[in-house]
Amino acid sequence: MSQRPWNSPAAQKSSVGSRPGAPASPSLGRDTWDASAPDRPLLVVEDLAKSFTLHLQGGVRLPVVSAVSFEVFPGECVALGGPSGAGKSSILKMVYGNYRIDAGSVRMADEDGVAEVAGAAPRRMLRLRRERVGYVSQFLRVIPRVGALDVVAAPLRAEGVNEEEAKARAAALLARLNLPERLWGLPPATFSGGEQQRVNVARGFIGAQPLLLLDEPTASLDAANRAVVIDLIHEKKAAGCGLLGIFHDAETREAVADRVVDVARFSA
């Protein structure tokens, strides 16, 4: 069998949707799924499908994925693998509620039990993002006139952390990611790609959500800062967080991923 780089034996500790050694059939039912139990998944993706309709191209329909099914458990990092265009980012965006889900289900542990992302009302989705699921997107969405330190501290303020502590924790994380202190008060719009990515990583990692989605969090980083992000991922895992990520860099993937879900299997 030919080996694709993202599918190498070292990287691909497993390409199945379920964690090896996980309970044979963790209950997926809304009523019986106890999301707080340690052997229960933080995220269950089941039969997910997505296609795009290109309205400016005469309504051409572009099927991307179908029947996507996998789980993420506490303390593990699951990588989405597959060639460019397979649908990895689209899956992350559906899990985060940025892309509409055409069919299937995305369930995550919630205070009330289990939350269904497909069809969730905007207010419910915003609460899930605040409390349950964080996201490091590929590119920073810059907010005009808001300085880097405040961009990073914002998720803590939303959690109710007081101003002083929020700023101190944001500063500590930016320092750890080697962002020069002279930049902390400036809006990141004019920052370099790697500087913006570090602000984005800090904003994503600072929160306490138990599930974290990572879209190429090290793509623009040098080796030293890549190593910091790898450490941050290990710390989240050790704290019982579940991570779902896309890592094009094979070294990073091998350093952090417990298993790889091959998205090419779900090509529509």
Ligand SMILES: Nc1ncnc2c1ncn2[C@@H]1O[C@H](COP(=O)(O)OP(=O)(O)OP(=O)(O)O)[C@@H](O)[C@H]1O
């Ligand atoms: N908003 C959109 N509108 C139309 N087509 C889209 C949209 N987002 C993604 N696509 C298409 O869906 C397919 C999957 O894209 P996606 O970005 O999910 O792939 P990927 O596996 O993450 O790729 P890469 O590894 O290159 O980032 C591509 O053909 C892309 O053109």
